Amino acid sequence: MPKPARRGLPPIVVQSVSKTFHVPEERSHTLKERALHPRRRTRHQRFKALNDVSFEVRPGEFFGIAGRNGSGKSTMLKCLAGIYGVDSGRIWMHGRLSPFIELGVGFNMDLAARDNVVLNGIMMGLSPREAKARYDEVIDFAELREFEELKLKNYSSGMTVRLAFSVAIQVDADILLVDEVLAVGDAAFAQKCFDVFNRMRDEGRTIVFVTHDMGTLNRFCHRALLLERGSVVHLGEPHEVADRYLEINFGRNPEESGAADERGGDGDARVIEAWIEDEQGERQTSVGQGQRVTLRALVSFLVDVEDPVASVYVLNEDHVAIIVSTTLRENERSGRFASGEEVLFSFSFENVLAPGRYNPLFTLAHRGTGLDLMDRLEGALSFVVTGPEAMGGLIDVPVDVSVARGKAAISQRVGA
Amino acid sequence: MSSEAVPYEGLGRPIRGPRALTNDWSRFWHLTYNIARNEFKLRFFGSILGYVWQLVRPLLLFGVLYVFFTKVAHVNGSKTPGQEHYGAQLLGSIVLFTFFAEATAGAVRSVVDRENLVRKIQFPRMVIPLSVVLFCLFNLSLNLIVVLGFALLEGVRPMLSWVELPLIVTLLVVFATGIAMLLSALFVSLRDIQPIWEVVNQILFYCSPVIISVGTVREKVSTTLLHLYMLNPLAVVFQQFRHAMISHGALSAGQALGSWGALLGPIAIVLCTFALGFWVFNRSAPLVAENL
Numbered sequence: 174m175p176k177p178a179r180r181g182l183p184p185i186v187v188q189s190v191s192k193t194f195h196v197p198e199e200r201s202h203t204l205k206e207r208a209l210h211p212r213r214r215t216r217h218q219r220f221k222a223l224n225d226v227s228f229e230v231r232p233g234e235f236f237g238i239a240g241r242n243g244s245g246k247s248t249m250l251k252c253l254a255g256i257y258g259v260d261s262g263r264i265w266m267h268g269r270l271s272p273f274i275e276l277g278v279g280f281n282m283d284l285a286a287r288d289n290v291v292l293n294g295i296m297m298g299l300s301p302r303e304a305k306a307r308y309d310e311v312i313d314f315a316e317l318r319e320f321e322e323l324k325l326k327n328y329s330s331g332m333t334v335r336l337a338f339s340v341a342i343q344v345d346a347d348i349l350l351v352d353e354v355l356a357v358g359d360a361a362f363a364q365k366c367f368d369v370f371n372r373m374r375d376e377g378r379t380i381v382f383v384t385h386d387m388g389t390l391n392r393f394c395h396r397a398l399l400l401e402r403g404s405v406v407h408l409g410e411p412h413e414v415a416d417r418y419l420e421i422n423f424g425r426n427p428e429e430s431g432a433a434d435e436r437g438g439d440g441d442a443r444v445i446e447a448w449i450e451d452e453q454g455e456r457q458t459s460v461g462q463g464q465r466v467t468l469r470a471l472v473s474f475l476v477d478v479e480d481p482v483a484s485v486y487v488l489n490e491d492h493v494a495i496i497v498s499t500t501l502r503e504n505e506r507s508g509r510f511a512s513g514e515e516v517l518f519s520f521s522f523e524n525v526l527a528p529g530r531y532n533p534l535f536t537l538a539h540r541g542t543g544l545d546l547m548d549r550l551e552g553a554l555s556f557v558v559t560g561p562e563a564m565g566g567l568i569d570v571p572v573d574v575s576v577a578r579g580k581a582a583i584s585q586r587v588g589a
Numbered sequence: 590m591s592s593e594a595v596p597y598e599g600l601g602r603p604i605r606g607p608r609a610l611t612n613d614w615s616r617f618w619h620l621t622y623n624i625a626r627n628e629f630k631l632r633f634f635g636s637i638l639g640y641v642w643q644l645v646r647p648l649l650l651f652g653v654l655y656v657f658f659t660k661v662a663h664v665n666g667s668k669t670p671g672q673e674h675y676g677a678q679l680l681g682s683i684v685l686f687t688f689f690a691e692a693t694a695g696a697v698r699s700v701v702d703r704e705n706l707v708r709k710i711q712f713p714r715m716v717i718p719l720s721v722v723l724f725c726l727f728n729l730s731l732n733l734i735v736v737l738g739f740a741l742l743e744g745v746r747p748m749l750s751w752v753e754l755p756l757i758v759t760l761l762v763v764f765a766t767g768i769a770m771l772l773s774a775l776f777v778s779l780r781d782i783q784p785i786w787e788v789v790n791q792i793l794f795y796c797s798p799v800i801i802s803v804g805t806v807r808e809k810v811s812t813t814l815l816h817l818y819m820l821n822p823l824a825v826v827f828q829q830f831r832h833a834m835i836s837h838g839a840l841s842a843g844q845a846l847g848s849w850g851a852l853l854g855p856i857a858i859v860l861c862t863f864a865l866g867f868w869v870f871n872r873s874a875p876l877v878a879e880n881l
Contacts, residue, residue: 182597194879203781229596251878255711258606258875265600270711278709283631292627295619296710 182267184348184379185230185253190262192223192248192403222248224403225262233377235370237390237397237411239418245403246383247352250274253381254350268347268379271297275352277337282326286312289325290340297344307343314365315339342369348379387415387528391561416559419528420459441478442537442547445515446471449533449556460524462560462569467521470535470550474510480540481507481547483518488532495526495567525568528560609867609874611713620716625723643728644735647687651680654800672802673836677740681834682799682827684732689765689823690790692725696769697776697783704881714874718769726762733758740835750833757833760859761826767863770870777873777880797823802831803845812847819846822862825855 195217222245230236240246251257252264254274279296280289290311294304312321315335317328325333370393373380384390390397390411397414399407399421407417447470451457460466468485484499498520500507510516518535532555539545560569577586611617633640655676672678696718700707703717733754741747776782796818798806803824807815818824819842831839843849873880 182600186596186600188596188603204779204785205781207779251708252606255604255606256708256878263603265596265603267600275709279706281627281631284627288627288630292623295616295623296712298613298616300615301619301623 181232183229183231184266184268185236185381186265186267187226187228187249187253188263188265190223190226190249190252190259190264191221192245192252192257192260194220194222196220222403223252223259223400226400226403226405227262228398228405228408230379230381231395233374233379234395235374235380235382235393237394237414238381238383238400239385239387239390239397239414240400241385241418241421243402244400246385246400248403249400250350250352250381250383266348269298269345270348271341271344271346271350274350276341277333280325280333280337283324285324286317286321286336290336293337293340294343297341297346299344311336311339311343314342338366342373346378348381349373350381350383352383385418387411387418387561391415412561415561416461419559420557439547441476441539442472442474442481444470444535444537444548444550445473447533447535447550447554449554457556459557459559462524462526462528462558464524465521466524466556467519468533468535469520470518470537472516472518472537472548474512474514474516476512478510478539478547479508481510482538482540483507484536484538485520486534486536487526488534489526489567490530490532493567494534495531496522498522524558525570526558527564527567527569528558530555530557607711607714607875607878609713609715609871617713617716620712621720621723624716624720625727628720628724629727640731644732647680647683647732651676651683654683655679658800672804673838674740674743674745677736677743677745677835678802678831678839679800680739681733681736681830682797684729684736685761685827685830686794686797686799686823687732688725688729689761690794691728692722692765693768693772694783694786694790695725696721697772697786699769700773700877701776701881707881708878714877715770715870718773718870719766721773722762722766722769725765729758737834745835748833748837750837753829753833757826757830760822760856763863764822764826764859767859767866770866771862774866774870774873774877777877793821793823797821798827798831803828803840807840807845816846816851819851820854820858822855822859825852 196219224245226245226249238246238249248257251274252259253266254270256274279293281292287308290308291301291304294307295301299307312318315332315338317332317336320328320332325336328336370380374393382389382394394411396409397411398405399414399417401421406421407414447468448456449458449460450467450469451460452465468487470483470485472483474481482499482501484497484501486494487496489495500518532551535550536546537548539547577583632643658679659675699717699721700714706712707714707717772782772786803815803819806818810818819828824845825842828840828845829842832841842855843852846852846854
């Protein structure tokens with residue numbers, strides 16, 4: 174991804190900004206209530222939406238703000254947009270700011286496209302003349318020429334969004350604040366939006382983009398900020414932020430959140446401990462994609478056992494086994510183990526799992542099919558796979574993609 | 590870094606969050622104008638008879654009152670001095686009062702009703718109540734044309750004192766704007782302002798010289814009470830409208846107050862109302878997006 178080329182003052186500087194909302198527990202909304210209960214003070218619940226947040230956005234940067242619901246990311250955006258004042262700290266904006274954070278705000282459903290486009294344009298700081306002059310461009314980009322006389326209430330929601338987006342990108346702002354707009358419209362229009370964002374990025378405009386879609390974050394942003402409960406968790410490369418986001422989202426307290434372990438089997442052997450290691454041999458609860466992962470189980474035999482079978486099933490959140498392996502593969506006759514002996518079983522594989530949470534299931538069985546169980550350990554450990562982008566598959570393996578154009582090239586490929 | 594230090598040279602001032610007003614006055618005006626215009630367009634072009642419906646309410650009220658007071662109760666005979674062209678006087682007062690009532694009552698809910706805008710776009714908050722007043726002013730302009738037409742039909746001759754009209758309307762608009770700002774800001778946290786204001790509007794209707802003229806009032810009450818009555822800015826506006834626009838036989842506001850200097854009283858009330866409304870709105874504007 175090309176780095177922002179422009180130099181100069183940072184368009185956005187946020188310096189230890191805090192914001193607390195006072196949410197009254199019981200709202201007395203009328204004079205009557207106040208008159209009847211003059212001494213009752215409304216108790217307020219304080220909700221700290223932003224806590225000492227500082228960051229800078231560089232000129233021409235596409236900057237992401239990520240976080241879960243309620244993490245404060247939208248509050249941050251509203252503070253940047255000047256919709257909320259801040260309690261403490263300061264924000265500097267250098268350059269012309271587009272006041273929009275959401276699409277279609279201020280549309281009047283009873284009016285036709287032209288009036289709405291002009292009013293929206295004025296809200297963005299255009300003069301009425303400029304707004305009118307750009308109307309044609311807007312309506313053509315939105316592909317709504319044939320519906321321009323229609324009142325907005327007769328538009329489909331997709332059409333409304335298209336119109337709104339077309340208006341929003343007409344603004345000459347240096348800084349754009351965008352709240353989750355890319356997930357709108359049909360696929361073809363979404364692609365158009367992506368193109369526009371790319372163009373804006375290349376033009377050196379600064380875009381601040383709030384999202385919880387890590388794919389988009391990775392695809393567009395130069396840098397990103399991760400908020401959690403109003404505080405900055407991470408500020409850096411988008412893929413780092415995406416990793417941390419998944420960790421927070423799926424892996425908050427991985428040790429605690431696992432279900433109580435269920436055991437089965439006749440008890441001729443016991444799994445004492447099981448854990449996950451990364452390439453460095455460190456125990457982990459989250460593993461990055463592409464790393465080598467090792468599942469280890471320390472087993473103690475309580476009786477003499479011949480040729481036991483150890484198996485591991487890596488289950489995803491839908492309880493589908495994604496990876497299954499067993500000692501049968503290696504050697505059907507694993508040998509004779511004496512009572513009291515402790516054995517470490519290890520299963521090592523390259524982590525091609527899609528990002529998400531996984532629960533390994535570990536079984537130890539008597540000789541044979543592996544179904545005559547001695548012990549079974551489920552839910553006792555889980556781990557999170559972090560990765561840049563969830564493509565939607567169960568696993569992510571490297572795929573070579575090529576495109577051949579023209580008869581010659583195609584026949585060459587097919588012939589070869 | 591100390592909290593006072595500006596991290597970069599030339600960064601300017603930190604942003605200040607939402608405000609009632611702005612430095613960008615052209616945007617402020619264009620926004621106010623276009624919101625009012627769109628609103629007007631909706632009423633006007635929404636149905637073929639849009640404007641007619643807009644006028645029906647004052648006209649109906651006028652019809653009922655006119656028939657009742659001239660034909661049934663004989664309260665205001667046209668022969669009485671100061672009651673010449675009673676119909677035109679009555680219609681004019683009703684139209685002016687309708688403006689005041691609609692502008693103030695319409696402003697009450699305006700900020701809350703535009704919650705979507707307030708919570709999602711940074712713009713000077715004052716635009717909202719002002720656009721309501723402006724929209725009502727558009728209506729008033731059209732209605733006044735109807736009133737003047739009616740007056741000419743009734744035999745009123747154009748007078749030099751018609752030039753006072755802008756002054757009279759200005760006083761009314763400033764008063765209505767002050768109340769509009771005040772009420773729209775208060776309504777965010779006190780929701781029963783709306784029914785309360787409806788009642789107040791009714792009281793004001795009967796406490797102002799809409800049906801009866803100040804001349805009639807003067808015959809019934811002491812001078813002190815009359816002066817108190819004339820402190821009501823609406824009374825000044827309506828009475829001066831009667832005097833300047835319809836008939837010089839009607840008392841002027843100055844005559845009713847005893848002297849033109851006494852006019853400073855009601856004017857001071859208008860200005861204080863405006864200042865109070867502005868102060869309250871300005872104070873609540875930064876927090877309004879959170880309190881909605």
